[in-house]
Amino acid sequence: MNDHIGFDGRVAIVTGAGNGLGRDYALELARRGAKVLVNDLGVTGAGIGASSAAADDVVREIRDAGGEAVASYDSVATREGGAAIVQTAIDAFGKVDICIANAGFLRNGRFEDLSDEQIDAVLGVHLKGAFHVAQPAYKAMRRNGYGRFLFTGSASAMFGHAWQANYAAGKGGLMGLSHVVAIEGSAYGITSNLLLPTAASRLAAEMTDGFKEIPAFADSIARSDRAAARGRTSPEYNTPLALYLVSEACRETHGIFSQNSGRYAKVRIVAADGWVAPVADAPPTIEELARQWDAVCDPTIEHEPLTVYDEFTAASTAARRQGVI
Structure with a gap:
């Protein structure tokens, strides 16, 4: 059986691809047949400076191997830059099939000390930057009735990392963005998923160990078991998952997926069955809710709503189970 996953005839945009x-x-998309728009502004891991060298080097490597690629040095942080990135792909290759929103950088600091500049710059690239590229890409995909989006989230947002409130807020926003793109795109052959990658990369150099001042967080670092991570923290370990999620073979959408130490896993957001207040003319008192707190937090039964309206069904299911309706 031939289970090869290829991208022949597909056009992919990858931001932060330098x-x-x-x-x-x-590089792997190109090896498997895709035509690739390599976007990179050429900044440092802190988002400083600019250079065409990073994108040019990747394009050269793809072309030297017989692939097709063009470079883009536009910034995702502006609407004009995002539009230019997509237009460059269309001008070169005629369409857009795949959009991987990967551009980003870190500017760490204590939550209470983060300046407007530290917040706005990070949100501008990670969150607004994803909008700026994805919106014109979505329009191009909708016209063709096919598309694959992959937004780059982070465990820092999903699970938490001290001194990264700005970064986590941006990455958390991408979760909501991906979910909505998945719902709206389902009418037009467009899927969208969120990837939580783990890798030792340039961004790690922007992190100091000042966050160890938080005792509970420092303890979690000390207790972490990294046996599986040995030799498995290079960026390449994320590529199989990223490329599968943007392949024609993948039917997943509206999902969150993690790669850590060579472990590939779906991440789910679920709600407990909870406690359903008795039918009455008024909501329960705070004290009544406090008495039922164990039931509110009991994980024995869980629901996984995939839209706002699914949660109404989950609430009614819990109410029937508990004999309230």
């Missing part, structure tokens, strides 16, 4: 994760995604 280094690290994005670079490896772009």
